[in-house]
Amino acid sequence: MLKSKKEQHWQRIFQLQTESGLNKLQFCKHNNISVSTFYAWATKLSSQPPKRTNKQKVIPLIFPETKSVQHLTLTLANSYQFSFPASLEPSKLQQFLSVLSA
Known part of the structure; x- marks a missing residue:
């Protein structure tokens, strides 16, 4: 044999x-x-090392593209700072500013 x-x-x-x-x-x-x-x-x-019957396959890993989040920073005269995402709707920013000015 x-x-x-x-x-x-x-x-x-x-x-x-x-x-x-x-x-x-x-x-x-x-x-x-x-x-x-x-x-x-x-x-x-x-x-004995195991016999390889199949070749290794390459499997690509695809990561979603990460975008850096841009921020708007509002600095007040009293040194307080507020940071908002750049994608914030203008109406929401306006509401925030109206609360601060009240």
């Missing part, structure tokens, strides 16, 4: 053992597998 075929064979055995619900010793006895061989292959296959 070729090396890769043996590896595939033992990987299938490990999969069957997991699916069986039996512990490793019970599975080996039930399937006439040498326990030492079972563990030797488990060690051998776990020490």
